[in-house]
Amino acid sequence: MSRDRSGFPISRRRFAFWVGFGLFTLGEKLHARGLDDLAAAAMRAAESSSDADAASDTVASAEHWTPAENNSWRWFEREELVDGKWKLTGITTPYNKVTGEAYQGSEGYLDPSLVPDEVRYGTKSLDDVAAFEEDAGRPSPSRRARHGRPPSRWLRSLNADELHVWLKTIDPPPAGVSGMTYWTHLTRDHSFDPHKIEGLLIDDQAKLHAAAHYGY
Structure with missing residues (x-):
C-alpha cells in the first residue's frame, strides 16, 4: 500500500485530508471565502463514501434522541418507534x-x-452557525469574537493524527483554561467531537484550544 510522507498508508480519508488541508491553507493565503466549506465537504465525502455500503443496508426507522445525565456523567438516549410504541434502544x-x-x-x-x-449542540446545528461565518478558511474576526464557539467546520472535521500535522503549521497566541481540562473545554464548549480528538496529546489540545480562540 502506498504511504504519504508522514509514513501513514494513503487511504481515501487521508487523501481527502491533504486536499482539505491544501484548500484551507490556500484560503488563508488568498483571503478567499468559501474554501473552508470546500475543505469540510472533502472530509465529509470521504467519510460518507466509506460508510455508504453499511448505510444502504440500514432500514430507516422513526427515532428521537434525548440528553440525559446524573451527578457525574452525561450521555444521550435513543428511542425508536416499535409497533407504535417508543422504546429505549440504546x-x-x-x-x-x-x-x-x-x-x-x-x-x-x-x-x-x-x-x-x-x-448535541442545541436548537441550531453547527452547519447552520457556520453558514454565517465570515472569512472562511482563515482566522476569522467573527469566530474570534465568539471565542471559537464553534471553530471552523474544517477544523472540527479532522481526527487527532490529522490535527497533530496541522497544528505544527500555526502559532496562535496561547489561551488557557481554568477549573477544567483542555479536553473538557474543547468537547463541551468548542463543539469538538470527542471521538475525533481522542488520543490528541495534551500539548496539541492546548494549541488546538488556542487556535479555536484565535478564530480558526
Whole structure:
C-alpha cells in the first residue's frame, strides 16, 4: 500500500485530508471565502463514501434522541418507534462531566456521532452557525469574537493524527483554561467531537484550544 510522507498508508480519508488541508491553507493565503466549506465537504465525502455500503443496508426507522445525565456523567438516549410504541434502544458512551473522558466500564454503547447536531449542540446545528461565518478558511474576526464557539467546520472535521500535522503549521497566541481540562473545554464548549480528538496529546489540545480562540 502506498504511504504519504508522514509514513501513514494513503487511504481515501487521508487523501481527502491533504486536499482539505491544501484548500484551507490556500484560503488563508488568498483571503478567499468559501474554501473552508470546500475543505469540510472533502472530509465529509470521504467519510460518507466509506460508510455508504453499511448505510444502504440500514432500514430507516422513526427515532428521537434525548440528553440525559446524573451527578457525574452525561450521555444521550435513543428511542425508536416499535409497533407504535417508543422504546429505549440504546444510549451513547457516557462522558465524565469534569474530565471529559469516556466511561470505560462496559461495552455496547452507541457512538455519539449518531446523535443529530441539533440535539448535541442545541436548537441550531453547527452547519447552520457556520453558514454565517465570515472569512472562511482563515482566522476569522467573527469566530474570534465568539471565542471559537464553534471553530471552523474544517477544523472540527479532522481526527487527532490529522490535527497533530496541522497544528505544527500555526502559532496562535496561547489561551488557557481554568477549573477544567483542555479536553473538557474543547468537547463541551468548542463543539469538538470527542471521538475525533481522542488520543490528541495534551500539548496539541492546548494549541488546538488556542487556535479555536484565535478564530480558526
